[in-house]
Structure formats: structure tokens, C-alpha cells
Amino acid sequence: MPELPEVETIRRTLQGPLINRTIESIEVLYAPIIEDETELFIQQITHQKIMDIDRVGKYLIFVLENDAFISHLRMEGKYYIVPKDTAYTKHCHVIFHLNDDLDLRYYDTRKFGRMKLVNVHHYRQELPLAKLGKEPFDIDPKALYQLLKKTGRPIKEVLLDQSVILGIGNIYANEICFRMKINPIAPANHLTLKRVKELVAISIEVLNEAIAQGGTTIHTFSANGIDGLFQVRLNVHGKKGQPCPVCGSPIEKIQVGGRGTYYCKKCQRKKT
Numbered sequence: 001m002p003e004l005p006e007v008e009t010i011r012r013t014l015q016g017p018l019i020n021r022t023i024e025s026i027e028v029l030y031a032p033i034i035e036d037e038t039e040l041f042i043q044q045i046t047h048q049k050i051m052d053i054d055r056v057g058k059y060l061i062f063v064l065e066n067d068a069f070i071s072h073l074r075m076e077g078k079y080y081i082v083p084k085d086t087a088y089t090k091h092c093h094v095i096f097h098l099n100d101d102l103d104l105r106y107y108d109t110r111k112f113g114r115m116k117l118v119n120v121h122h123y124r125q126e127l128p129l130a131k132l133g134k135e136p137f138d139i140d141p142k143a144l145y146q147l148l149k150k151t152g153r154p155i156k157e158v159l160l161d162q163s164v165i166l167g168i169g170n171i172y173a174n175e176i177c178f179r180m181k182i183n184p185i186a187p188a189n190h191l192t193l194k195r196v197k198e199l200v201a202i203s204i205e206v207l208n209e210a211i212a213q214g215g216t217t218i219h220t221f222s223a224n225g226i227d228g229l230f231q232v233r234l235n236v237h238g239k240k241g242q243p244c245p246v247c248g249s250p251i252e253k254i255q256v257g258g259r260g261t262y263y264c265k266k267c268q269r270k271k272t
């Protein structure tokens with residue numbers, strides 16, 4: 001599944017070629033991708049210009065002149081920008097025909113991705129975006145500290161709770177705990193304000209590194225035909241049994257909140 005850095009890379013990749021283009025017509029080949037009634041979705045946004053592409057967590061928001069729609073890629077969703085006369089291939093589910101004979105095409109082998117109309121002015125206050133917490137880039141460490149004080153859940157599990165802190169997926173949660181030198185099962189309410197400040201700073205650092213490199217390649221993802229181009233150096237994630245890059249102890253794998261959790265027993269001894 002693409003995580004925040006991948007979606008941010010997709011956003012940046014799409015922005016240049018799409019901004020100021022007009023949606024001339026839309027073909028929906030697999031209706032369940034559109035959460036609204038298909039005809040309504042098509043009628044509402046046809047003939048509108050794409051003004052911006054925004055992102056909240058892992059959601060892309062196509063901001064048009066009078067409306068907006070959100071797009072969640074889920075497991076395998078991909079966008080391609082191709083000349084209109086390019087042959088359709090399997091798994092192409094939604095086609096936005098743009099001016100200048102270009103198509104924006106949405107592909108999804110798993111068909112789990114979704115699109116939905118939202119209010120162009122208030123989409124952050126609408127579901128599903130309204131229930132999401134703030135990203136590390138925007139969060140106030142003191143507010144996060146107050147939230148964490150209320151829960152004894154493992155810190156690793158809380159890092160994945162999108163209503164507490166938005167945009168950290170499993171890969172990055174493992175890497176953040178490693179850089180914090182914290183045990184992933186340490187209770188969240190054991191963290192001091194100083195440690196929460198560190199947590200926010202390290203989260204920003206890890207996400208920015210991943211964005212700078214365009215995300216990881218652990219799962220297939222693609223924006224505009226870019227596929228498997230980027231690689232982030234991971235210290236612990238997916239490295240069960242391999243030596244810790246700091247101390248050489250074998251990386252352990254446990255389950256925390258049902259998710260594969262990789263850590264170094266020796267380096268990550270801190271419980272606060």
C-alpha cells in the first residue's frame with residue numbers, strides 16, 4: 001500500500017502536467033470505484049479545470065474550479081497520463097479525457113481504490129478527511145503529548161492510529177521507533193513531553209527523507225508510469241534475523257496491534 005511519502009510523490013508528479021487542464025469527458029468502466037452515483041460524478045465535474053492537487057494523509061484531492069473529488073489509491077491504485085489514442089489495457093477503470101488530447105487514466109488491479117465528490121471549500125471538514133488527525137508536519141507536540149497521556153497502548157500501535165497522528169504507515173512506524181531507540185511496545189503514556197517532541201521531529205525527518213527519495217519500493221506503486229524508481233534505506237523494517245546496523249544484534253520480529261513489528265532488542269530498550 002502506498003504510504004504518505006509515495007502519495008506525496010504521486011501528487012507532485014501529477015501536479016505539473018494536470019494543473020490548468022480541463023476535464024472534457026469521463027468514462028467510468030468500473031462503477032464501484034466511484035462512491036457517488038456514477039452519472040452525478042460525471043456530470044458534476046465534466047468541463048471543469050483542474051486548479052490544484054492537494055493531499056491529506058494518503059488521500060489525494062483533485063481541486064477543480066467549483067468542485068473537488070478525493071481519490072484513495074488503497075492497495076494498487078495508479079494514475080497514468082497518456083495520449084488519448086493510447087489503447088486501453090486491463091485494469092483501467094476510470095478515464096478522464098483532458099484537453100490537448102491527453103488522458104488521465106486510473107488503473108487498479110485490486111479495485112479497492114475509491115473516488116468521491118467533496119466540497120471544494122470545506123473538504124478537510126468532510127468525511128473521511130474530518131476524522132483524521134494531523135500530520136507530523138502540522139501537529140503541536142504539546143497537543144500530541146496530551147493525547148498520548150490518555151492511552152497505555154503501545155507507542156508503535158498509536159503511531160499507526162490515523163486519528164491520533166496522520167500519515168505514518170507500518171514501515172515508517174518501525175523506522176521511527178528504531179531512531180527513537182524506543183521499545184515498540186512501550187506504553188504511549190510513558191513518554192515525556194521532551195520525548196514526544198523528539199517523536200515529532202524524528203517522524204518529520206523520516207517522512208521528509210522518504211519524500212525526498214520518492215517513497216519506498218516495498219509495494220508496487222506508480223505515478224505517471226514511474227515504477228520502482230526509489231529506495232529508502234531501511235534499518236529494521238523487513239529485516240528479521242539480519243544484523244542491526246548499529247550493534248549487530250539480530251533484528252526481531254513481533255506482532256504489535258496485529259502488524260509486523262521489527263526492532264532491535266538491544267538498541268531499543270527504552271520504555272519511555
Ligand SMILES: [Zn+2]
Pocket residue numbers: 244245246247248249264265266267268
Ligand atoms: Zn541494535
